[in-house]
Amino acid sequence: NAGVTQTPKFRILKIGQSMTLQCTQDMNHNYMYWYRQDPGMGLKLIYYSVGAGITDKGEVPNGYNVSRSTTEDFPLRLELAAPSQTSVYFCASSYLLLAGDSYEQYFGPGTRLTVT
């Protein structure tokens, strides 16, 4: 299994441009997440999905959109890129979170995005 894969690894955008960050997992996980990581700030949840066709906002959703048409794929769309969106983006997936229990999250290698 490849686990969680993300493309591209690096990207430089100009202000106002748009792009899609791709995320694919081959572990048949129903839960998928997008995080951004700024230096010294930990991981902030952007959007998450509990299954195909179902998405919800996290802590910092403004400026982003997601879709989940299949179990495997969870792309993140940036519209009108701004310098504040310069960050490292991680996609993650996990099994069903049962009541009172949790499962580990598997992270992809990340996408380093710079907006100038």
Added chain:
Amino acid sequence: GQQVMQIPQYQHVQEGEDFTTYCNSSTTLSNIQWYKQRPGGHPVFLIQLVKSGEVKKQKRLTFQFGEAKKNSSLHITATQTTDVGTYFCAGRNDYKLSFGAGTTVTVRA
């Protein structure tokens, strides 16, 4: 909402020494997870604690969950250069995890 705080933010350790990093939540947690991120890498799951007062060990790493399930700690003994990285704790929040800001560990040889 739930907040998870970690201290210290940075830990500079002499090789061979022990240290502890702490995680505190503003609310009671159903469980807590710990992750490690090597420089330039992605977070990797280390362990999950579920029961009040639970203690788990992984070689030189000892993880503890507080009796009130509002705090946790990670203790590393005889620190090695392979321990370099950022250690995150994460508390369960509905269908999501709330991550602390992490403790970044550097090691002096």
